[in-house]
Amino acid sequence: MVGQVELLMFAMRSAIRVNEQVRRGFADMVAAKELSLPLPNFPSAPSVESARSYYEAEGAKYLAAESKLRDLYNGWRSLTPEQTQVFLSRYQEHWALDEADAAPAGKVLQADLTWDDYRALLTVRQWGKSDKKGPSLLQRAAGTLIEIAVDYHLQVPGAVNPASANGKLVKAFLEAIDVIDFAEGDTAKIGTQLVDSLFSSVLQTLRDHPEIAADSKRGQELVSRVAAGVATKTRDLVTQAGNQLARDGLRDFAAALFPALLKSAAETVVGDPGKFLGLDKESEVALVSGVGAAILDATKAHQGLEGLFSQAALDAVTKAALTAAARYPELLGAKGERTGKLVAAVAGALGTDAARIGPGLLPELIRLTLEKSADNLDALLRVDPNDKTEKHLLVVALKQVLPVLASKPPNGAKWEPKFDAADALALAEALVDEVARNPQWLVDRAGQESRLLGDVVAAVLEALRMQAGPRLRRDTAVALVAAAVRAVGNRLELGTADAQGRRVVAVVAAAIVKTVHGDGAALEAAWLFARDEALQRLADLIFDQIAHAGARADLPQIVQGFLDETVDRIRKGESWTWQELAALLLKELEK
């Protein structure tokens, strides 16, 4: 329990520090303040010397044509005030005429100089754009940082004591940020807001992941390098951003990414160093920082990416990216610099279809792709023989399937529900697992991209839409499609189209849902298999058995016979078990 005296002392110490920061910031502001500067005295309107110089050179042609002008020119050093006026008026006319002649056709002539034109040039800042400037980002943000530190003081003891492990880490962060320059104006404002957010994240991380501070040197290095990397990259991106909305979006994205990186680092690099065997501490830190920069960079390649992620989704994506980058430095770069490309590639390939299905799907698909990549990226990346570009097979798979899920039911469909993001994600997870196990799904014998996966999903889904009744639940339909794909994974012939374009898995799926949910379905069977887990188990049983039975032209008929007999048993009230059903189907298949 913190006592009143301690609180009072802390408040005073904070106040002294606040005062110091306020004073420094104010002094920097006054030193940098723009000054209007007066010019020295000089003849600031055209004079006879101006006219004389002109007629000695470019204006000589006018002298030949005007005798009165010639007289003024020759007597220029003893003109009366009236003659001076005339001489200067002629000069101004001729000079303007020459300017008009010199201007390219159709171009507007230069207007007279006004005070507003010159004011901008005579109002002078202390620093040039390329100067090493005075007020740093840290100084600009100092006031708010102290407020944040005061807020966190009770939650993170020692966070403001430079002798403690927490304090050392906070100091490392502040030192890293101190050397970063944000330009003037909006960029500086965004920089200040970003630093406030990053500082909050550091304190939050200390509270939630004290192991980072416990690993003192590595923790300090991690926090300072990652903070500097995120702030620098964000500054660069903010500078290039086209409008305020984009700049604010980048700031928010960076503010969410930084804690995600620290959290991921705490859970992986620091918390589970076994995953990173082979990487020295320097490389680990470089990797975390590199992955952060790469993910930020992905916002350049895919517009709007920064607005997609919830904090939880970004945490998961960051962790997956970090793990994948650590496992495959040869594919994703020693500092994970190509993880951003992967993120952008997923977003670019799937963004449109994912958006049609539902919000929140795309970041989940990015996470899913990165997570699966962490297990076997080497098998999933291949060079397209046509355009020689690197293709990620999971992206190829999802690109085939998402349009199918997003498409409208065909005319005459009996089952018409629209799939949402959760359905699509569930199916994607199942399919991605299947493709990760067997990348040949997406490559034909000639090494070209195969459409088999997308065709099988489309055929099965169409069969369900045409045969199932309205009681079929969407997640059950997703499970049936996944089971059908697994069956094809076990036996290719089940998924290939025959001469009439029919595929066995689709015909079988249609038979199953027709039997259970179709118009003439027996009530008893419908009652029993209407439960999703029962229907899924029945489908798994059938697909599993036919996958092992080998290629046969009469498979659909055999399955239909099996289903009829099963329904008949149930209708008669006979006893049955899953083992008995499996044995029954096996017996039919062996005939």
Add this chain to the structure above:
Amino acid sequence: MKRTLLAAAAVLALASCGIDHIRTLRDAEETFSRAADQENRGRFSTPEAVKVPVRERDTGGAGLASKITDGTGYRIAAEMTAKLIREKRAELEQDKLLCTAYVIRAFSLWRLGEFDDAVEASRQQCGSAAPRDSALLKVVGALVGIDESNARAFNAEKSAKEQQTTQAQLESALKDLDAADKSLTRDHPLRAYLFAAQLAALRVAQVSPNREGLDDTAERALREDALKRADLILVEYRKYLRCELRLQGEIEHPSVPYWRNLFGTTPLSAKPPACPTP
């Protein structure tokens, strides 16, 4: 509760003390800028300032500020900074603001026509100055020289001796202005001011030989020399506007033709530069 209130009071008291000298300097900066704005506006905005031939507004350097503009602003800024430097020198040094204070004081005194005091203020030790302040302190003597030369050109006396003094003073001013320019980064905003000051010096150099009554040959030679040098500076100035400040386009910044019109020159000797992509 009482302790908490005491703590809050302590926080507020501590947070607000020790910055009065900064606030005063800020006020002095603002006062000076307002006076400079007013003076510059008079030079470039009023028809009589721009359009009327120079002979009709011939004025001496020392009194010009008070004739064109109200010198009160400069006077207040000069006094504020004098008091500040006298009483808060240590605090200003600690906050690295002493040089800024000297800039305000020296420039205010210069515009008030108190040339010796202005130059003396610009030469005071103030520690390490930031780029603008450092360059400005280096050119106070040059600016005074231009003012004095301009006043000499328009005074009642016409003599070769005066012309010699003016030439020497303007040469020295141009050298100092060039050195200050070289001390800055190429994109520094102060360069626009230094270009203008150099052109102002050359404009005085253009009119002075006639006003001092030199013979035709000598007058023309000196006037043409001023023109050539003005042309070179204008070429550099245009490059700076286009390539560093990125003020480029089909239309020239109006300050370029303004100076050409003053000097009586036709298009510059060099074509507009092709600026590298930033």
